[in-house]
Amino acid sequence: MIIHLKEVISKDELQSMRTILESPGTPWIEGKKTAGTQAQLVKNNEQLQSGSEQAKRLRKIVLDALKRNPIFFAAALPKKIFNPMFNRYRPEAPTYGPHIDGAILYSHDDSFWVRGDISCTLFLSDPDEYDGGELIVHDVSGINRLKLPAGDAILYPGGSLHSVSPVVRGVRLASFFWIESMVRNVEQRKILFELDKNILSLRSAIGECEQTVALTGIYHNLLRLWGDTL
Template sequence: MLIHLKNVLTPEELHQARTVLNTASWLDGRATAGPQAVQAKNNEQLPQTSEAARALQTLVRQALNRHAIFFSAALPKKIFNPLFNRYGGETNYYGQHIDGAVMHSRSDDQRVRSDVSCTLFLASPDEYDGGELSIADTYGSQRVKLPAGDMVLYPSTSLHEVLPVTRGHRLASFFWVESMVRSDEQRRLLFDLDMNLLRLRERHGECAETTALTGTYHNLLRMWADT
């Protein structure tokens, strides 16, 4: 499933992130790519252990911790420490690839199975041309270019690419989630049920039906979750 999460970062957090990124030192993104991805990757990336990256990782994690819809959609068991990249100029694209199954963080030496891929946009769409995240799914290729502070979640099994940036710079944070519920189909069912329960409560308040459906949600989660 492909899910658009709005306003993950507040305007103040976004301003803070941009201030750090505007003065950061970037390295060739191919330095962190595997043998297959290195053939397709042509961007810049913040070193994982740099002071700038650590400050921004804390900012992004705090934002994720308060975002209830992120939790409902991803059901995180582990979150890979957020990374940060830049596209523009001569380093302006990332060709078609599928993310590795297990990601190893050089920052905290943690290994995370990639169930859900996440891209948090840090530049406004009018700041750059091109740079869409193109994701292949069941219904064809979906192109994603979101407002700064918004995030997209999609299955890590998806073939995807970042199209060439022809003007300006595309800035983003990206990371992976190892979910308590490994199956994308099961996560989708749980997310749909949770969102519809939310709408029912907003419309009718708490009632016998919402209580019963909440029980169904948690019984399914209990059946499928691995903690």
């Protein structure tokens, strides 16, 4: 299930983030230093040093934005979020080849383990600022080439083969992170998300009624059946 989240962060938040990311003092490191053995062979980008003050300020902006986004909650049903990180692609460090993210990740900043049920990329550069740099995700629907407006995010299954095509002009800035969902099974999450969307649509069309109450009850009973908060 691939879901496009629009305007996750505001224009003011985006401007603040860009100012930090583009400052001369921002500590960028080789991306392969943070990668596993397999990923090191295909990773050629730059990553913001995760323990830096800049990274901490940026993470707070992203996490605060996610908390207020109802579509993110409905689609991901988040139990844990691996602390958001930030990367940069440019012709000098242009690409990340095909790879699959690790299943279990340890968040040093928060001192907990996260199962990567869902991967997320939050775009911080507009498509016309760089050539190349598409996020390429392989899933049951085929090959998806994604290049979203700054401030938008994409959710996709954590076990998907994916890559970033080479940036040949400009700079591509993004945040990336993983989510452990209360509902582990992707098909169950899809059912709950579609049910939630249709309940909201029905309620908007006809208001609260016996049917919307009943469907809401079904939604929550399924969430009780499939959800895990431990």
